[in-house]
Amino acid sequence: MSLLGRDLAIDLGAAGTRIYAKGRGIVLDEPSVVLRDRQTGRVVGFGAEALDGADGADGADGADGETYWPISDGLPQDGELARRMIRHFLRKVHRHPFPRPRLVMAVPDEFTPIERVALRDAGFEAEARGILLVKHAIAAALGAGLPVRDGAGHMVVDIGRDATRVAVLSCGAVVAAGTVRGGGNAVTRAVARLVEDEHGLLADEREAESAKLRATREPTGNVLIRGRDAGTGEERAVALPAARVREAAVQPVEHIVRAAEYTMERCPPELTADLGERGMVLVGGGALLPGLRRRLQEGLSMPVRRAERPSDSVALGLGRCVEDLGLIAKLRRR
Structure with a gap:
């Protein structure tokens, strides 16, 4: 109490x-996430216990439950x-x-x-x-430790599961903002498409997400991905170079670059100059993807740093x- x-x-x-x-x-x-019983529609779990009790992910078919x-x-x-x-x-x-x-x-x-x-x-x-x-x-800016109430311009890019949000702040207010569909989940789907196109293997979202995370932790070597053969339906596995898995993230990153450019175009010139000097701060779970900071820095020609605790910002x-x-x-x- x-x-x-x-x-x-x-x-x-x-x-x-x-x-x-x-x-x-x-x-x-x-x-x-919420887990519902496939037969009755009754909710049987929330959060971590929902994933533990699910056989599939993101609405994929499972034996007993379905996740939402x-x-x-x-x-x-x-x-x-x-x-x-x-x-x-x-x-x-x-x-x-x-x-x-x-x-x-x-x-x-x-x-x-x-x-x-x-x-x-x-x-x-x-x-x-x-x-x-x-x-x-x-x-997000407060959580990343930015001085949001000063008069300078600050850019925050939050890479979430299904969307990336870009915002420019000044004097405690949002001056310009934009959203692009596609975040960490877009990278996951890109990995799944890569496996299907090159190996004819249907990997569910959970397996593709796991492969993406393993590729971020293991910069060299191969990543094993399991799925069902699109032709025979049999389950099998293929080994992909970790670097190849990370390459699948290129197109979603380009979308983030364009969203940042569009947001900057809507800012007053003095704030645009601030951004060229101060750069952007990355937050959100997608900010943890290795190589992302470098790609954004090259695409935007501005400093890019990651928040100390991006997922918690x-x-x-x-x-x-x-x-x-x-x-x-x-x-x-x-």
Whole structure:
């Protein structure tokens, strides 16, 4: 009961949900996934336990269950499943059936009134007693340690599961923002296409994701990828050079470069000059892909650095707002 009503920050990502508790830091980090029984449609798991109980991934056929990812681009795509998932995570943090916390949440930088209402409704229906919204780019910049309230220009690129968000900040406000469909998941799909085109092998998303991660950890050597033969249906494996797997990420990276260029074109000249000097900061799980920083730096001719904790940046930024709720009001006044 000592945690009843504790202020929380919740970063609703397409790939994972993180919760920051005031005075405690990040207390939950789980996949944003729901598992439903294939026969009855009943929800049987959330987060890590949903993946543990699934035989397939991202809606792939499994023997007993099917997984759903109810969050996309920071917003609920399936309102009912998103609400139930959020409520489950809040109760898991509080260890109480009716926590009723006050929540700080991130809203997309270019949001519509309908999207804002949908996000607030998801929080309230998950039994929050109050909702405070912070723009996504502001939260990411705060979590990356950028001085968002000064007058210089700062660019933040958040590479998520299904989208990459680019934003330029100055004086505590978002000056220009853009979103390109395709993030870490686009790289995963590119790996799956590579295996199918060159070897006739159908690899599911979980196997392609695993291969991508192994290729990032092992810069040399081969990566073993399993799948079903498109012709015979038999399961087999192929070994691909790790460098070849990483090459599959080239096209998604080019999309990020173009989104960054487009966002910079919408900025005042003085901020564009700042960006040429200060460069961009990468956050999000996709920022961990080896070689990405170098490719972006070459494509944009500007400095590129990765946040110290890229996957946690948004949650940490929202956490700063939880620790000092007055900071939200200060940012809104700028």
